[in-house]
Amino acid sequence: MLDLVIKGATVIDGSGTEGVVLDVGIEGDRIVAIAPSIEAESAETFNASGLVLSPGFIDVHSHDDFHVLIEPEVRHNILQGITTAIVGNCGFGAAGSDAGKVQMKAINEPTAELPDWDGYAEYLEEVDKASPILNVAALIGHHTARRQAMGGVENRPPTDTELAEMLASVEEGMEAGAVGMSTGLVYEPGRYASTEEVVALANVVGKHGGLYVSHMRDEAVGLLDSVKETLHIGEASGCAVEVSHHKAVGRTNWGKVAQSLEMIEDAVAQGHDVTADQYPYTARSTMLFALVQNGTFSAGEGGAMGKSEPSEVLLCSVPGFGDFEGRSLQSFVEEFDLPGEEAANKLLSDYSNEILVAAFGMDEGDVRMVMAHSSTMIGTDGLDRGSKPHPRAWGTYPRVLGKYVREEGVISLENAIYKMTGMPAAKFGIANRGLIKEGNFADLVLFDPETVIDGATYENSRVAPVGIPHVIVNGQFAVRDGQHAGSRSGRALRRGI
Numbered sequence: 001m002l003d004l005v006i007k008g009a010t011v012i013d014g015s016g017t018e019g020v021v022l023d024v025g026i027e028g029d030r031i032v033a034i035a036p037s038i039e040a041e042s043a044e045t046f047n048a049s050g051l052v053l054s055p056g057f058i059d060v061h062s063h064d065d066f067h068v069l070i071e072p073e074v075r076h077n078i079l080q081g082i083t084t085a086i087v088g089n090c091g092f093g094a095a096g097s098d099a100g101k102v103q104m105k106a107i108n109e110p111t112a113e114l115p116d117w118d119g120y121a122e123y124l125e126e127v128d129k130a131s132p133i134l135n136v137a138a139l140i141g142h143h144t145a146r147r148q149a150m151g152g153v154e155n156r157p158p159t160d161t162e163l164a165e166m167l168a169s170v171e172e173g174m175e176a177g178a179v180g181m182s183t184g185l186v187y188e189p190g191r192y193a194s195t196e197e198v199v200a201l202a203n204v205v206g207k208h209g210g211l212y213v214s215h216m217r218d219e220a221v222g223l224l225d226s227v228k229e230t231l232h233i234g235e236a237s238g239c240a241v242e243v244s245h246h247k248a249v250g251r252t253n254w255g256k257v258a259q260s261l262e263m264i265e266d267a268v269a270q271g272h273d274v275t276a277d278q279y280p281y282t283a284r285s286t287m288l289f290a291l292v293q294n295g296t297f298s299a300g301e302g303g304a305m306g307k308s309e310p311s312e313v314l315l316c317s318v319p320g321f322g323d324f325e326g327r328s329l330q331s332f333v334e335e336f337d338l339p340g341e342e343a344a345n346k347l348l349s350d351y352s353n354e355i356l357v358a359a360f361g362m363d364e365g366d367v368r369m370v371m372a373h374s375s376t377m378i379g380t381d382g383l384d385r386g387s388k389p390h391p392r393a394w395g396t397y398p399r400v401l402g403k404y405v406r407e408e409g410v411i412s413l414e415n416a417i418y419k420m421t422g423m424p425a426a427k428f429g430i431a432n433r434g435l436i437k438e439g440n441f442a443d444l445v446l447f448d449p450e451t452v453i454d455g456a457t458y459e460n461s462r463v464a465p466v467g468i469p470h471v472i473v474n475g476q477f478a479v480r481d482g483q484h485a486g487s488r489s490g491r492a493l494r495r496g497i
């Protein structure tokens with residue numbers, strides 16, 4: 001007997017092909033039948049006519065490494081249909097936990113109850129113990145490995161002993177089932193690493209068939225040089241490459257994505273596996289400290305993170321000073337009577353050095369061009385911290401489906417689903433997921449293509465979307481009628497398993 005039959009939904013299977021009205025039967029955690037009509041006996045029959053049934057969304061750009069352990073219901077993820085989160089992006093990795101907790105402090109605050117773990121094998125065991133609502137796969141984070149081996153943030157090359165320790169931690173992570181390694185070459189301490197250091201570590205990743213994922217060294221004036229460096233690291237190490245949050249930041253750099261996309265196309269034409277991810281917004285979100293350090297508010301064109309005016313910067317999270325959240329940097333420029341960079345520095349030194357901001361700086365035309373490109377998949381880059389997080393943490397997937405598919409026709413519905421499911425599963429080695437196929441795990445989303453839309457805005461960002469009533473993880477309803485259904489059936493996913 002089947003456990004569940006979903007009847008009459010338009011099944012968009014995640015491969016990019018057109019939707020078909022079908023019944024889908026589930027037994028245990030697997031999809032076991034797909035047919036125009038399933039008559040077999042089932043514990044539950046669920047009428048889903050008028051809705052689209054797609055594979056659960058795979059968020060390739062998650063920063064919820066600790067969140068999945070601390071708040072395993074991960075509301076901002078599950079309510080938008082995410083059934084697998086790939087954590088450890090931009091170089092911020094979970095293991096070892098001593099270095100990880102310091103490294104991650106500003107973006108994903110560790111709590112006192114958070115356990116310790118030595119490496120990725122133990123981190124993934126903790127994920128299984130926490131039994132989160134969604135599946136979790138991990139990238140090894142370069143910052144964390146470097147911080148751990150070198151004893152802090154060091155602006156110098158590693159010694160031979162330190163490099164050996166970093167290599168060993170990458171080896172441990174890959175053996176434990178991490179899907180690859182990420183870097184964040186604008187942030188400390190990754191920004192102090194040479195290309196050669198990254199290649200040395202990526203060699204270990206490549207040997208295990210993992211990915212090299214990068215928040216590149218420069219997404220502004222130096223965007224194209226950074227793409228070149230990233231492609232070189234992939235080629236030299238034999239790793240498939242994922243460019244994180246593909247974009248060109250700062251007005252004077254708008255339009256450069258046409259060339260960066262072309263560079264990816266050329267690499268693909270030469271046989272290299274190169275893709276990218278994107279969140280569908282024109283503001284980035286990051287640490288205020290990092291923007292200052294990268295020259296965002298200095299004179300001239302700005303540095304590696306591009307330029308933003310103080311009026312374009314909104315404070316998302318200011319630990320200890322919640323009433324600052326939602327205010328613009330410009331309001332502090334006026335209050336302190338200081339120029340932008342000095343006002344930012346005063347906030348960091350007098351109030352909190354863990355401030356997260358949303359900073360406008362990208363072009364809407366670029367967002368569309370990147371989204372429409374065959375190399376691009378979707379990821380949230382969500383940082384659900386503070387009272388006014390960047391809305392991408394809550395709205396990425398419904399925003400693509402509502403605004404960019406239905407309202408603007410930038411991509412087709414089938415292509416959007418592919419970029420959220422089949423494409424990331426294939427790229428990140430997430431086995432038996434990402435496609436609605438007999439034998440695959442039953443990670444599924446039911447949504448209404450006529451109404452689906454994000455609810456999160458910059459002013460009011462911790463808001464669930466509309467039109468995503470049901471989410472199933474490993475055969476269990478995680479969300480039913482828009483509410484948590486009580487199950488926590490997610491698992492740690494290990495590469496290829």
Ligand SMILES: [Zn+2]
Pocket residue numbers: 089090184215244245
């Ligand atoms: Zn990043």
